[in-house]
Amino acid sequence: MRFIIRVVVNAFAIWVVTLIPLLTVKVTAYAEGSVPLVITLLAIAAVFALVNTIIGTVIKIIALPLYILTLGLVSLLINGLLLYITAWITGFWGWGLSIGDFWWGVVAALVITVINWIFGIILRPQRKKARR
Numbered sequence: 251m252r253f254i255i256r257v258v259v260n261a262f263a264i265w266v267v268t269l270i271p272l273l274t275v276k277v278t279a280y281a282e283g284s285v286p287l288v289i290t291l292l293a294i295a296a297v298f299a300l301v302n303t304i305i306g307t308v309i310k311i312i313a314l315p316l317y318i319l320t321l322g323l324v325s326l327l328i329n330g331l332l333l334y335i336t337a338w339i340t341g342f343w344g345w346g347l348s349i350g351d352f353w354w355g356v357v358a359a360l361v362i363t364v365i366n367w368i369f370g371i372i373l374r375p376q377r378k379k380a381r382r
Contacts (some may be wrong), residue, residue, distance in 0.1 A: 257296050264362065332359070
């Protein structure tokens with residue numbers, strides 16, 4: 251269930267990023283229409299979640315000294331790299347995500363991270379208060 255929520259939030263975040271023309275991030279749907287666009291966004295978000303989970307974990311473990319050295323700022327570059335890898339993977343299908351420039355991809359990844367953080371706060375399960 252958490253994976254599905256994560257994919258939906260990522261799809262929304264990627265859609266928001268595509269609305270910002272300066273970032274040069276585009277989604278090419280597999281067919282015309284709004285339903286294929288939503289399905290394409292969900293597919294891209296699923297790939298992004300898998301890339302983040304599998305490749306991202308390995309990169310973050312290897313880059314642990316850089317995290318410490320840069321006080322976590324290297325995570326911006328790593329998230330941009332993971333988004334770029336997602337665009338590279340979905341590019342093989344002839345539809346999917348495309349990023350114009352790596353550095354705008356880093357900014358797009360930052361926007362996606364902020365949106366995920368906001369939704370994480372909203373969708374976090376509330377703890378039940380202990381009765382006295």
